[in-house]
Amino acid sequence: MIFDKLDLTILFGFFAAILLIGFFTSRKNQNDEEYLLAGRNVKLFLFVLTNVATWYGGILGVGEFTYRYGLVNWFTQGLPYYIFAIIFAVFFVKKIKSFSNFTIPERMEQMYGRRISLLSAVSVFVLASPAPYLLMTGIIISHIFNISLPVALLISLGLTATYPIIGGYKSDILTDVLFFFIMFIGFIVAAVFLLTHYGGIGFLQQHLPPEHMSLTGGVSRGYIVVWWLIALWTFVDPGFFQRTQAAATPKIATYGILISVLFWFLFDALTNTVGLFARALFPNVANPSQSYLILADNIFSSGMKGLLYAGLIASILSTLNSFVFISATTLANDFMMKIPSLSGKYSLKKMTVAGIIIASIVSFLLAVAIPSVIDLWYVIGSLVIPGLLFLLVSVYFPKWKVSPNIALLEILSGFFVSIGWYLLRTYGFITGTAAVIEPMVAGLIVVSIIHGIGLVSARSKSTE
Numbered sequence: 001m002i003f004d005k006l007d008l009t010i011l012f013g014f015f016a017a018i019l020l021i022g023f024f025t026s027r028k029n030q031n032d033e034e035y036l037l038a039g040r041n042v043k044l045f046l047f048v049l050t051n052v053a054t055w056y057g058g059i060l061g062v063g064e065f066t067y068r069y070g071l072v073n074w075f076t077q078g079l080p081y082y083i084f085a086i087i088f089a090v091f092f093v094k095k096i097k098s099f100s101n102f103t104i105p106e107r108m109e110q111m112y113g114r115r116i117s118l119l120s121a122v123s124v125f126v127l128a129s130p131a132p133y134l135l136m137t138g139i140i141i142s143h144i145f146n147i148s149l150p151v152a153l154l155i156s157l158g159l160t161a162t163y164p165i166i167g168g169y170k171s172d173i174l175t176d177v178l179f180f181f182i183m184f185i186g187f188i189v190a191a192v193f194l195l196t197h198y199g200g201i202g203f204l205q206q207h208l209p210p211e212h213m214s215l216t217g218g219v220s221r222g223y224i225v226v227w228w229l230i231a232l233w234t235f236v237d238p239g240f241f242q243r244t245q246a247a248a249t250p251k252i253a254t255y256g257i258l259i260s261v262l263f264w265f266l267f268d269a270l271t272n273t274v275g276l277f278a279r280a281l282f283p284n285v286a287n288p289s290q291s292y293l294i295l296a297d298n299i300f301s302s303g304m305k306g307l308l309y310a311g312l313i314a315s316i317l318s319t320l321n322s323f324v325f326i327s328a329t330t331l332a333n334d335f336m337m338k339i340p341s342l343s344g345k346y347s348l349k350k351m352t353v354a355g356i357i358i359a360s361i362v363s364f365l366l367a368v369a370i371p372s373v374i375d376l377w378y379v380i381g382s383l384v385i386p387g388l389l390f391l392l393v394s395v396y397f398p399k400w401k402v403s404p405n406i407a408l409l410e411i412l413s414g415f416f417v418s419i420g421w422y423l424l425r426t427y428g429f430i431t432g433t434a435a436v437i438e439p440m441v442a443g444l445i446v447v448s449i450i451h452g453i454g455l456v457s458a459r460s461k462s463t464e
Helices: 005-024 032-040 044-053 059-069 072-077 079-097 104-112 114-127 131-145 149-160 163-198 201-207 221-230 238-246 250-281 288-299 304-334 348-369 373-394 404-426 432-436 439-462
Strands: none
Touching: 005 149, 005 163, 005 304, 032 163, 032 238, 032 348, 044 163, 044 238, 044 250, 044 304, 059 072, 059 131, 059 250, 059 288, 059 304, 072 079, 072 221, 072 250, 079 238, 079 250, 104 114, 104 304, 104 373, 114 304, 114 373, 114 404, 131 149, 131 288, 131 304, 131 348, 149 304, 149 348, 163 238, 163 250, 163 288, 163 304, 163 348, 201 250, 221 439, 238 250, 238 304, 250 288, 288 304, 304 348, 373 404, 373 439, 404 439
């Protein structure tokens, strides 16, 4: 692996641009609403660019999935997210914008009380963990400069967690504009080069296993269903909530998400194309999560390699900076501000600054302790989504509301059933047909039953 002067110039220029935009567009004197949500005045252009960029943090996972299974990556990691994002835009945006909450747990408290608010705050803090994205950035930077992973992780935090301390969400948004263009440029250049030098569908059909060109990829229906269920993450994603609240109007958020779907489709087409060529040209890669890196190191010429690496890093940093800020906001607004000795002494803005520092430290420790992106995603999604999903829907659609006691049972059951199933299956206590059931599915089944009972109970009381 050799990076020449042109590649390094591109990368260092990219890093410098991040810090310049992040720091020099920052405003020190901001109130809480300006600091946390850019004054709730984000227009359509900025909304679309930040919404598109922050949705692609898992780029190494995209490369791995495409390398292993082919087009089923789009069918499970693209299509369901488009559908759920459209549903979110049409049915959820106006509901969310009708309330002035900073965070999901704040809205939970208004509907279900303090206990549910605190538990949902824990869930959101875990769900918005920057650790997987910090780890991916660290892996790439470590690969480029041949440095240790912990040092690369610290550099990654320096590129994303420093400027929001001064500029808040607005500096986050403006750096996302840079990330949007860099990630598209990097993958457009890569895809065009590969298509012009090796050919299109004919070349791929000749050099790929047949199932790689199929939407189902030769995997089981159950496997596809699980990934579609994981896409329900869209409805509990705190980033969607944050960006919706920051939009100037409900129409901007609605149309912004719908326009974003078109850009997501385009970027998915680029990343899947490059991933398929990686599998066709290098069929025996030991670690498929490194497939994009191996392709860049061995195929691309000077300059092109730097652009693709910049595109990879941009797609991750856009999510990393967003999740650092969301984690910090949740920690500040839904924990620290509940402590009288702190809330009476410090502003929400100062609490959020402390939250950024704490979230960065926690994500660094997690990335060092669990150096696997897939394991981090799997655990986070499986444990958190089941307990939050129906409750989050109910706070915006009152017909789905249950009693606070049922809500408490629901959020706890979602977590403990999922983690219990995960541990029992991992250690061989659940075998045979039952072992096919994913922990998240087990959690969703139990939670749906509890929520159903709660709805029946609530309606029977209302008719008495």
